[in-house]
Amino acid sequence: MSWADIYPWSPPEPGEPVVRRLYDQVRGAILSGALKPGGRLPSSRDFSTRLGVARASVVAAYDLLLAEGYAVGRAGSGTYVSSDLSGVIDVKPQAPPTSAPPPPIPARARILDEITFPTPQAEPRLFATGRTLLDARALDAWSVSTRRALRTLGPVHFGYSDAAGERPLREAITDYLRAARGVVCDPDQVIVTSGAQHAVDIAARLLLHPGDRVWMEDPGYPATLHALASAGVAVQHVAVDRSGLVVSEGVAAAPDARVVFVTPSHQYPLGVTLSMARRLELLAWARETGAWIVEDDYASEFRYAGPPLASLQGLDGGERVIYVGTLNKALFPGLRMGYAVVPKALATAFANARQVIDRQPPTLTQAILLDFMREGHFAAHIRRRRLADKAKRDALATALTEQMGDVFEVHVPDQGMHLIAYFKDGRSDLDAEAAADRAGIYVRAISRLYRAVEPRSGLMLGFSGFPARTMASGVARLKKALS
Incomplete structure (x- = not known):
């Protein structure tokens, strides 16, 4: 076989490193069997002369092959294709690498693969949902908090920290929720997440097994439905009327449901509020059956007529309700910060699940947010x-x-x-x-x-x-x- 057959050299594409082209060329010859295990590679000087490239580039390409185990060096003898590749690659000259069908795609992956999410818009289009605006005062205050956090970087930022979130921030969130939403909790029950959806996903992982029945509002929030579909549960769609989730329909259709996912303060998408009678009815059913309730309070800060109704979590006392909130809508979606308030019996498992999924929330962002809240800017905003x-x-x-x-x-x-x-x-x-x-x-x-x-x-x-x-x-x- 001729040199040109083994090394059919062509100049690199614009912007492609010569070293990478050389490496790919020799590696391809090894994998195709044109260069057999144990065979000697050309000397770097001979290679560079024949191809008209710098010898240093050939040496660098050989170093990559040596580092990755395709080649071995022998003192005083040269560079050889690794004998360890015998039986692993096809040694017939010019034979293409053997191929095999990929593993079957798991059912949960197929479910997620079939979901179509809206394409993010670089430039906002009028009437788009989920967008926020910060006025000049909030922007200035956020900038001050950011500079202060950067000036005071401490040991917590240079290592791993609490997966549940930094305790001072969890204390601030606890104080805020007690005052603003009547949530009954202490800082040990607060888990800092990337947002409400992150908290909902963790709840689905912890509370449900494949095949379990759950209630979800119909119509409802698509991202919650996606999380439940990926968990492999049986979703019972429950109608929503002017008073919110029709609890009696859920009881009739799926009395054995393990979890209810509900947006009681501002139902998504219809915007209705779950009436007090329905709230008490839902809590009574959950107590009787031992079901959990995931209360997504994603827009609790923005009520325009009278005080907000008490949270389900506060009405229940925190025994069976996972209260989910987000700061991404209160401030801006790019913040990626939310929280879950969980019953004490679930606090450790929830924090550990958060660690398994994403290790911890970003400490710098937490420090900025904490400063912003402590200085009174969040409440004013x-x-x-x-x-x-x-x-x-x-x-x-x-x-x-x-x-x-x-x-x-x-x-x-x-x-x-x-x-x-x-x-x-x-x-x-x-x-x-x-x-x-x-x-x-x-x-x-x-x-x-x-x-x-x-x-x-x-x-x-x-x-x-x-x-x-x-x-x-x-x-x-x-x-x-x-x-």
């Missing part, structure tokens, strides 16, 4: 943003009513970061979503969020991430797109 978001909600609702009142029935929520506009004529909200998308506007069809319950046709419009002054013009663009 929430007060200002609650007023600002209420103005945005009202501006959007007014614009929809005045400009498209013949098309939409507008549900104005008492809480949250989005509202629902139901089509009066029952037209396809999926077609409307596509038309708005072509016009550069992000609205979400709510019909795709239903599973077993007959869907309603309507659009979800976010208002929290955009100035109030943009709402009227945005609705005008939406009207034009839908006409």
Whole structure:
């Protein structure tokens, strides 16, 4: 076999290192069997002369082959293909590497592979959900807290820390939840997570076995459904009406459910609040059957009409409710910080699960957030943003009513970061979503969020991430797109 057959050299592509091309060339010859185990490689001088490359590049490529075990060096003799490869590779010259079918894809991987997530938008489009705005005062205060945290880096940042989160931050979160939401807890029950979804995923891992039955609101939050699907459980979709989750339907359909996933303060996506009667009914059923409740309180800070209803966790006393919250919506999604308040019996297991999954929350981010809360900036920010978001909600609702009142029935929520506009004529909200998308506007069809319950046709419009002054013009663009 000729030299050219073994080393069919071609110059590297622009930006490709010569060393990498040489390495790939020799490695390919070894794996194809053109160079047999125990065979001698050309000397670096001969190789460099024949190919017209620097000898140093050949030496560096050989060093890589030696380091990875493809070749061995013999003092005074040269470099040889490793004999350890005998029987491992196909030694027939020019034979391609043997191939075998990959392992079958597990069922849980197939489930996740089939999920289509919305593509993140680099530039926000009007009415996109899940977006926030920080005013100048909050931004300045966050910058000050960041600089202070960077100036005071200590030993905790240069090693591994508590998987549950730094205790001073958990103490601050405990104080906040006691005052703002009536949550009954101590810092040992608080687990710092990357957000509400992270906490929901951990809860599903700990509380459920494949095949267990769970309740979930219908319509409901898709990410929660994805977590449950990947856990292999049997989801019982339970209807939602003006008073929230219809507990009696859940009891009738799946009385043996092990866990209930619910958004009682601001149901996602419809925005209704679970009534006190339903809250007490749900807790009574859970006590009777020994079921757990995962309370996702993702938008608790933003209530615009009266004080918030007591948390399920506070009503229950913390015995059977896992209370989940997020700071990503209170501040900004890029923060990636949330929490779970778990019953004492689950605290160690929850913290250990968090460590297994992701080791620990970032200590620097925790330090910044702690400073921001201790200095009173978080509470002040929430007060200002609650007023600002209420103005945005009202501006959007007014614009929809005045400009498209013949098309939409507008549900104005008492809480949250989005509202629902139901089509009066029952037209396809999926077609409307596509038309708005072509016009550069992000609205979400709510019909795709239903599973077993007959869907309603309507659009979800976010208002929290955009100035109030943009709402009227945005609705005008939406009207034009839908006409």
